[in-house]
């Protein structure tokens with residue numbers, strides 16, 4: 262396989278993991294998790310921190326740009342011949358990594374959302390894709406297997422150290438820990454603000470600015 266064909270097949274391989282039918286929320290999470298693991302494998306990434314800039318930039322027809330003062334934290338734009346992933350360079354590096362991972366998920370899922378993520382009784386399609394992209398970013402930057410390795414094998418068991426190791430914010434790490442299901446919850450530090458967990462989940466008005 263040449264270096265030219267390999268990246269192109271990467272996107273195709275990730276899209277092939279999505280069934281051609283409407284997916285339930287739990288199915289989406291399962292598929293997204295598998296996509297993240299597959300991308301790490303295809304990009305030969307073996308441990309944290311995930312080089313998300315390099316991974317995204319290596320894909321064909323994807324350009325990554327870090328620019329100041331975007332109206333949102335990140336944005337994926339099709340320019341007619343390729344995708345431009347814009348990330349707000351004025352935000353914290355960990356935030357930029359998360360935003361870029363989220364925008365990459367938009368590219369992967371772009372041709373799939375219409376059939377796989379239709380409106381449900383409780384959630385609009387546009388919200389479902391945002392949730393999927395947020396979950397992809399968490400799975401990609403904080404793979405469960407690596408988390409367990411760091412936590413149990415390396416004994417790194419506090420949020421700041423884990424966040425530093427994985428190149429994510431404390432908020433994103435804490436949210437991931439609380440929802441991973443395979444690691445014990447860590448005691449919360451008094452100055453951590455529970456309201457601002459949106460780094461790892463949804464953007465809400467008045468908190469972080471939106472990604473699109």
Ligand SMILES: [Zn+2]
Pocket residue numbers: 363367390391394472473
């Ligand atoms: Zn988005």
